[in-house]
Amino acid sequence: MTRKEKQWCAVNILSHSRHDWMNKLQLIKGNLALRKYDRVSAIIDEIVIEAQNESNLCNLKMPDLAALFMTCNWESHRFSLEYEVVGDIINLEHYDNQMTSLCTAFFDLLDQSAEQNHDNHLSILVEPDIEKDEIRFIFDFNGIITNTERLSLWLDKQKERQDKVFTTYELTTYELNVMVTLHHVKGV
Amino acid sequence: MTRKEKQWCAVNILSHSRHDWMNKLQLIKGNLALRKYDRVSAIIDEIVIEAQNESNLCNLKMPDLAALFMTCNWESHRFSLEYEVVGDIINLEHYDNQMTSLCTAFFDLLDQSAEQNHDNHLSILVEPDIEKDEIRFIFDFNGIITNTERLSLWLDKQKERQDKVFTTYELTTYELNVMVTLHHVKGV
Numbered sequence: 001m002t003r004k005e006k007q008w009c010a011v012n013i014l015s016h017s018r019h020d021w022m023n024k025l026q027l028i029k030g031n032l033a034l035r036k037y038d039r040v041s042a043i044i045d046e047i048v049i050e051a052q053n054e055s056n057l058c059n060l061k062m063p064d065l066a067a068l069f070m071t072c073n074w075e076s077h078r079f080s081l082e083y084e085v086v087g088d089i090i091n092l093e094h095y096d097n098q099m100t101s102l103c104t105a106f107f108d109l110l111d112q113s114a115e116q117n118h119d120n121h122l123s124i125l126v127e128p129d130i131e132k133d134e135i136r137f138i139f140d141f142n143g144i145i146t147n148t149e150r151l152s153l154w155l156d157k158q159k160e161r162q163d164k165v166f167t168t169y170e171l172t173t174y175e176l177n178v179m180v181t182l183h184h185v186k187g188v
Numbered sequence: 189m190t191r192k193e194k195q196w197c198a199v200n201i202l203s204h205s206r207h208d209w210m211n212k213l214q215l216i217k218g219n220l221a222l223r224k225y226d227r228v229s230a231i232i233d234e235i236v237i238e239a240q241n242e243s244n245l246c247n248l249k250m251p252d253l254a255a256l257f258m259t260c261n262w263e264s265h266r267f268s269l270e271y272e273v274v275g276d277i278i279n280l281e282h283y284d285n286q287m288t289s290l291c292t293a294f295f296d297l298l299d300q301s302a303e304q305n306h307d308n309h310l311s312i313l314v315e316p317d318i319e320k321d322e323i324r325f326i327f328d329f330n331g332i333i334t335n336t337e338r339l340s341l342w343l344d345k346q347k348e349r350q351d352k353v354f355t356t357y358e359l360t361t362y363e364l365n366v367m368v369t370l371h372h373v374k375g376v
Binding site: 008009010011013014015017018021022025028029032035037040041044047048051054055058063066067070071 | 196197198199201202203205206209210213216217220223225228229232235236239242243246251254255258259
């Protein structure tokens with residue numbers, strides 16, 4: 001269990017989740033009242049895709065990482081998070097601790113390095129790839145980074161890791177792209 | 189934290205919750221496809237009431253009891269649970285342990301005493317009442333009880349409690365009504 005997840009009890013999780021769902025329902029209700037039935041269908045389709053993504057994330061068997069991603073927008077961060085899981089579903093339970101620590105540290109750093117009152121956005125693409133026997137985590141930050149130096153120092157350190165986690169990145173004041181690749185993920 | 193709640197981690201809670209919400213969405217989608225727009229509105233209204241109930245339950249500040257109720261239908265019980273919270277919202281945090289223990293024991297007993305392959309149903313009405321300075325929990329079981337003796341033994345024991353929890357009940361093979369009243373709940 002991660003440091004952050006410990007703060008979440010069932011009631012809090014369900015309250016936040018209910019709040020999110022009620023917002024979606026409100027959107028459906030509003031469009032229904034305006035008789036925009038096509039829009040209602042489109043909203044429902046979007047919700048289904050989002051739920052499918054959550055479900056894919058959970059199927060990777062990294063419960064701590066999944067919890068970190070799914071509860072991130074309920075915490076006060078300097079960025080909003082969006083994620084997508086595409087490709088094959090692989091059991092990655094052996095990487096849960098490693099990736100959760102890495103992402104928690106990365107989120108903390110973004111909170112320290114991003115402009116506070118700006119609409120910063122982080123999107124994460126998770127791509128398990130059975131054929132190449134690897135999984136790629138592609139982090140795409142858009143916003144304003146006030147402290148690029150601290151971030152690049154940390155990212156350079158990640159490049160030197162000896163534990164199968166390979167990191168490449170591009171960093172400017174307005175954008176940060178990080179790719180973390182784990183090799184040999186099959187049959188761990 | 190209750191014995192049962194310990195088994196629930198964020199991912200499990202969110203998976204079950206997502207599953208429930210997707211079922212509701214499916215119902216909306218189906219009726220939308222049939223152009224039954226009034227039915228869609230009615231379904232949404234029902235969902236809003238249900239969410240309001242959950243929210244009222246959480247506002248009583250009994251997180252363990254709320255978690256027990258909200259996750260009950262995700263566990264394998266011999267009954268399905270429905271609950272309603274009406275009346276005033278009182279801070280009942282001092283009764284959380286007591287009521288959670290009582291309800292957990294009661295649910296366990298129902299699991300041991302109810303007919304396994306029958307559609308048993310338990311509805312709980314929670315009525316905080318500031319004027320009378322009490323809160324009433326009205327449990328209404330409908331189904332088949334195969335072991336009424338064990339239940340009545342346990343319920344009789346509850347009647348003799350010395351801790352402000354007052355229990356009355358009526359029990360037949362097909363129905364069980366229990367009222368648990370806590371007095372002097374204000375300003376505890």
